[in-house]
Amino acid sequence: MTELLGVILAGGQASRMGGGDKSLLPLAGKRVIDHVLERLRPQVTAMALNANGDPERFAEFNLPVVADSVAEFPGPLAGVLAGLDWAAERGAKYILTVAADTPFFPMDLQVRLEQARLAADLPIALAATQGPGKLYRHPTFGLWPVALREDLRQALALGLRKVVLWTDQHGTAEALFPSDHFDPFFNINMPEDLVKAEAMQ
Template identity: 60%
Template sequence: MPEPVLAVILAGGLARRMGGGDKPLRSLAGQPLLEHVLERLRPQVAGIILNANGDPARFAAHGLPVVPDSLPDFPGPLAGVLAGLDWAAAHRPEVTTLLSVPGDTPFLPPDLVARLRAARAAAGTPMACAASGGWPHPPIALWPVALRGALRAALLAGERTIMRWTARFGCASAEWSTDPIDPFFNVNAPEDLAAAEALLRGGAAGS
């Protein structure tokens, strides 16, 4: 039986290209973007938490623990990963691995966790991240809870780049095809929402 994996959805950014506000709460095909992410994740993980800053009540309808960054000034996705690792250590001690995904990726593949696990095992590395079309997606990755102390120290020392930090320990890569759709398509701007709607209407996104 594979070890349980806890997922953290990263929603702690400022969404400047969307005009501010919470990207995961934007509507896509009649439901919040966040719900599309949750539908993809739920069958693959043993639990899901949301990394977001500010009033957690705005996410209450989704029934998720909301965990803010523990460091000030929005230091980026690594801070969200650290928040997830710390929450796992405190509340789910049986979990040794965290999956991180951005809150604006509505087409995550159904084999995300399985293939990241396989890549990590094959490479003998503590971490694995997703890639598609030859491009890495560092925020979509598996992280060992045991490295949370090292990550906190790096963030406090000013580290903000995921790939530079993971390179210290070793991070495998799992590649997905972008045909017929990039499973890691992310909604950064209003035109991306329109494109995602079109993909869903056309059936290219699958399920």
């Protein structure tokens, strides 16, 4: 994989946090997004932020800010599409997506997703962890081919919103990450999650 672009998905409305940007909340002397950037930067050749509203609030990060092209906050698939459109302009073939509210995701996310995708010979790869008797997929952490962006655009226009309903149509590999003692995909949804995240440092 020659050029791989990273897209931080921050397009949600953060309703459970009372609105605002979860990624800009303080965590361990930094902001949540600073932890995300530190982990994503070594894994990709360039990054963009998927966010809606005034992009100036992210100006200090000196990143392209790509907004959803689909109205009414349809969910993470709209952010994936925004990232794929940005990648297409740069001539890239894949993007790696991460969630802006998940500060502990694996440093080998890209490597293991790519290994899973190649081993299964499938176009998409998503991160997963093993739960009690069940595999949990983390659909905001994935490798996505730019070649499927028009298919995704059409699916969104037809009202599809659930990530796995779309990915399963095209074949999706799963990269399993350990989570026995530590959940690398722990995300900050509510105020009490910030307290938990502080304790996880």
